[in-house]
Amino acid sequence: MLRTFDFCLPMAAKAVPNGPDWIHEIKYDGYRLRVERSGRDVRLITKGGHNWTSRFPWIAEAALKNREQQFIIDGEAVVLGVDGVSDFNALHSRRHDAEVQLYAFDIIALDGEDLRQLPLMMRKTNLARLLRGRPDGMFVAPFEQSAIGPELFGAACRMGLEGIVSKRRDRRYAGGRSKDWIKVKNRSHPAMHREF
Template sequence: MKLKPVAPFEPIRSEILPAGPGWITQVKWDGVRMLTYYDGHEARLINRKGNERSKQYPEFMDLSSYCRADSIILDGEMIALNADRPSFHEIMRRDSLRREQEIRFAVKRIPAIYMIFDVLYYNGEWVINRTLAERQELLQEIIVPNAQLQLVPSYSDGESLFAVMKERGWEGVVSKRLDSTYAIGGKDGRWQKLKLGYDLYAVIGGATYRDGIMNALLLGLYDENGQFIYIGHTGSGKLNQDAWRSLTDQISVLMVEDRTFHNIPQRIKGAVWVQPLLTVKVQFMEWTPGGTLRHPVLQGMADIPPQSCSVTQNK
């Protein structure tokens, strides 16, 4: 029986860490949410949006090398490291590849690590109605960790873990009730995320140049009326020089004469307008009263449709 993809359980955003013996806390990885489906014959990797990514990560297709199960659905995060820290830019370099030759080369050049934190289905039965504590015990029994595949550790002291994340500049933490069942397609307070900043997917609508070199991107979102609204600008952020140069080349062939934003950007001197086709992920501190991002930092390119970058998106 071929297992049908499901929407994963999502945490709600919180401003405080829940406390008490009924909670555990885990690292919130800056990667791509990924579920593994294995029906006993074929393995598939499918992301949070329901898009298959099996070809992009061939090193995880042999389930028998890391999982003792006749059939399984696993939930986790696919990450890649840069200087020993998770990098959204690096994992998107893997995730966006389509050509088989490039993927084979990237397996070693951009090694992915699969961080598993839940199990939904095991040996022909759904286990979503078992408690998180029971599902974690099951994972301990059936998963065989290796250098590229790990079980996400759980900590009872969430405050200490969050302090470490803050010190390292990582994304944040997720706290979960040990008695929580797994709500397919759900999102409620039994899982809560505490982040060091806010995430947002945005569309590039312009760029500015200084001395002939691109130095900033002008970003926008679509409002409820379908209008493309300017929300702020960002520099190269976490993109390295090669990635920034590659993005500069992409933008150079997408330039248009007319302003792409419905409103007039604050930063307009030296600006060129770009067809709104390229999407990025940014992290920012908060929204300003004027409706722009405060201290946005570019995390990496995003492989999502521009029209999904709306003002109502819920990250």
Template sequence: MARRVTRSDKAAVKHPPAWIMPQLTRLLDEAPDGPDWLHEIKYDGYRIHARIDGDDIRLLTRTGLDWSYRYQATVSALRALPVESAYLDGELCAVRPDGVTSFSRLQAAMDEGRTGDLVFFVFDLLFLNGNDTAKLPLIERKARLEAVLSKPTPGLRFGEHVVGNGPRFREHACRLGLEGAISKRSDRPYAPGDRGLWVKSKCLNREEFVVVGWTDPTGSRPHIGALLLAYYTDEGTLRYAGRVGTGITVAELKRLARRLEPLKTVTHAARRPAAPREPFRLTA
């Protein structure tokens, strides 16, 4: 079981790595089967690494940016863990009342400064109290991680898993309305950047959104940046859902810009509008 290192032990404790490139996933149509694979829920949030070095706690993005200042409640929750040093891998999420993670809720929480209720689902342990655990088999890393998270801490959750029965696990995840499944080789060490040992299989969900605005283009992108989306609630009001900008061809960007430009307005159609970091235009 994990313990907090005493003062007499501190001299022997090495610092955790400054940043570790995340292990990545490859998309498959179906979750793999067999006893060598373990399966986790595919969370719909931000991939985050947590680096704990005594009182110095940092939340790092998948490219190594320090986002600790954005999620102070998560930093405080990590400070309560019984470790002196650690390096954790997980997903920072907003959770709906039914327990399903929601990326649109996460974006809304960030835009409105309501990050205190976010949950950090931790699913891997790469360093613990001076020891490099990334070289251990995943199943052993998760056992040590579960011990670290054995005491319930608001804002932190252990990323649970099942071993084997991948297709059945994914089928059950889809029935519950989840995004899909992440399947990982249980007997392998952590492999930064690798896409072969971890795979994802998504559930095919469909949702309709209303375009309520757009951002200005940046860099070499022409015409428009991202589209701002909203959805109708049960009460009939529009609520901001997030933004989307990838996968649009230059020809489509030009066509969208031509159609959206005449619809500009000075008021936002959606309830609780976003606070984008870039300049944006609004549509009626």
């Protein structure tokens, strides 16, 4: 089972990439998190290397309910408001830790196999299969393909969302900052001015 590797991090950009090689996901406002399961052992690891397994019990329980015994999922820990929009203030307050869910957007390993060399779309297929039936506490990040990115970004801004992340559909998972993952933020969103 993989235990140490770097998160793939998106590069900031001012414009959404356009073309058939890209997929586009809504950027949820939360904490980046890796869910690691090996048998009955589950760990929730932050980008900074902290173990937050006890902090977000709903995610840990969802991981244990999965039929697969070994996997590593990459995603964002979020608190969703009644409107389905992520609420960072509710998340950061720690008053809603029991309601925190995982917005899962990638899978790194499955059944002991390292999937990082697979193209993104193959990893997305594996992730959808793993989380089929949407277990409570984890949900698969929806995405749009091709040239819809700029329109999706406009819609995200109008809805007051943080922005979008665009990813090359044919690329492997590479640790560190990657030009294959591009984030474009809504400049009027509170996350643009956050200090922490």
